[in-house]
Amino acid sequence: MTTNKSEQQRKKRGEMIAVCSAKGGVGRTIMTVNLAVALCKKNIRVGILDGDFMFGDVSLAMDLQSTFTIKDAIEDIDELDEVGLASYFSRHESGVRVLSAPDRPEYSELVTSENINRILDLMLSQLDYVIVDTGVGLNDQTLPLIERADQILMLSNLEMSTLKNTKLMLETLDTLDLRDKVQTVVNRSTMESVINAGDVPDILEVDQPLYIPNDFQTSIQSLNIGIPFVVNQGKTELAKSVFKMAEQLTSRREIKVYEPSSPSFMSKFFQKSKRVKEGTE
DSSP: OHHHHHHHHHHBOOEEEEEEESSSSSSHHHHHHHHHHHHHTTTOOEEEEEEOTTTOOHHHHTTOOOSOOHHHHHHTGGGOOHHHHHTTOEEOTTSOEEEOOOSSGGGGGGOOHHHHHHHHHHHHHHOSEEEEEEOSSSSTTHHHHHHHOSEEEEEEOSOHHHHHHHHHHHHHHHHTTOGGGEEEEETTTTSOOSSOGGGHHHHHTOSSOEEOOOOHHHHHHHHHHTOOHHHHOTTSHHHHHHHHHHHHHHHTOOOOBOOOOOOOHHHHHHHHHHHHHHHHO
16 A cells, blocks of 8 residues: 555656747737746746757747757656756756757757657656646647646637637637636736737637736846746736736645647647658658
């Protein structure tokens, strides 16, 4: 009986949250870093994986001079364990651990679904939350991250083109049986627009989206100086909305047991297309 309990304890893991969007420029990275720091303020072990492997900006948004990136971890993938992976993290002063994106776009080709799953296994075994800032849309690198996530934060805003693309992406996730993991987040929900924030649920066919108020000045200043606004602008409505989101996430916290799921048709399609492309080069 004791052995079974011990085995079950070893299998328990943290929770993975994928922050994604159907279009760039909606605040995905800013949301990722501020949510991570807000969670860390609750004495929770939090890590960020910069999943925009070509042009990731998490280190910039946190003013981190990363000595190592995921490229270095991948080069050591065969010998990698929890201790080894921890040595590749950059540590923010808030306590958040960050595994940075490669410092050159061409290195993104080194990231495969196999080695990213290995890295995520190790991160989830030692952290309570792993927040992944994915790339834009659905492709052969973002889709496996979204599929694996326990929760998916889908960021949008009140711009018509963004809403149109967001709806298409939500419909695709519905086709892949992932819709039940999605929480829609309307960023800059108080911005001036011909579309009212209250119309978003009907437009996107979603229930109870989360609304993040518009505070462009605080957001852009935070990104430019590399200090998450929940650190030095904690009394703003913008920061309060992120703290509220962190509270909602932790209130239904369950450390889950990882059971690898079968890759979807789209994942298999992307991987097959990539292999065909590599074979012709």
